[in-house]
Amino acid sequence: MGNALRFLCAKCCEPSPESDSVGHHGVTAETVGVSALAHDLYNFEITNQVPQELGKHVVSSRKAQSNWYKKLAVAWRETKPPPKSAEEASRLVIQTLKRHQKADVEVSDRISFIPLGIMSTIYIILIALLVKGLLAFYGLPLHHTLVDLTTGPPPSHSQPQGLKFELHTIPVDPKAVADGDTITVYVSVEDSRESANVPREVQVAAVERANARAQRNYDRADELHKHIIDAGYRVINLQNEEVLAKKYRIRLRGIDAPEGKMPFGQEAKDELVKIVQNKCLRVLVFDEDRYGRCVGDIYCNGIFVQESMLKKGLAWHYKAYDRRPELDKWEKEARAKRVGLWSSSNPEMPWEWRKDRRQGR
Incomplete structure (x- = not known):
């Protein structure tokens, strides 16, 4: 069985040397990989064609690859909202394809000697390798790099020891x-903790700056803003509204x-x-x-x-x-x-x- 698994590893997932960091189209940014996958799934639904370059990362028939993309396209469309981060896209690929049917995976005649009792294990490993190749193709995180974040924020009323x-x-x-x-x-000075602690000179400078901008005296406004910044504050444009905030x-x-x-x-x-x-x-x-x-x-x-x-x-x-x-x-x-x-x-x-x-x- 050891020889058979080594053969599977060699045949079913043959990423290029840089495949763990660079996907197709030279993808290096994970968000670009998400966009590329979404584009290819959309294109598949129209043309029923999978990317030609996929064969460089996985060895399988075009029919099997079409079955993968068909499942992924359905899963992507049904996910609300659709994946935005590389981690979300990677999880969708893994969860969708781990349910792959044996008929979607072709096994060489060279391993036909393997007893039927262990073939199911072979298929599980084979599919895992194919998923790895597909993730590498898009530059998405591999399964072992994904993490489950279980710790949420403490309750607002809690007071951890040493909290200031x-x-x-x-x-x-x-x-x-x-x-x-x-x-x-x-932090906005409208926050209850900040509002009582804004220095008088910062409050005055903020008002004068607003007046200077209203009069289009931008040089004076910039000068006042520098005083505000030097005091540890800043006027920030937030949704077309200027907010005075503490740094x-x-x-x-x-x-x-x-x-x-x-x-x-x-x-x-x-x-x-x-x-x-x-x-x-x-x-x-x-x-x-x-x-x-x-x-x-x-x-x-x-x-x-x-x-x-x-x-x-x-x-x-x-x-x-x-x-x-x-x-x-x-x-x-x-x-x-x-x-x-x-x-x-x-x-x-x-x-x-x-x-x-x-x-x-």
């Missing part, structure tokens, strides 16, 4: 993400992501952007670091951001400052899957990397 205060932000600008563990957020720099509590120049540094930043961009966040602040950043837990639409970063292998558990066992558990899960930075045999710790740079090494 709570922030509710306006939608986050993607440019406000500095790296995989640091983000700048803004906070947030350091994600309990994790340390690779620095930008380190391996997986850019991937960590991109993942954090993907999670928080244009979203309102709930931030539980526990401390302030030596750089003046608030150290806190971030929740976004029911997702605990630190959990997502750890499970996807894009951050380390920062044990020197946070001993929560769940963070350690999530890091170990990513290590076991060898996802993200754990795909490297000996990833460098970001705190050691920073130390080396400070000491000139």
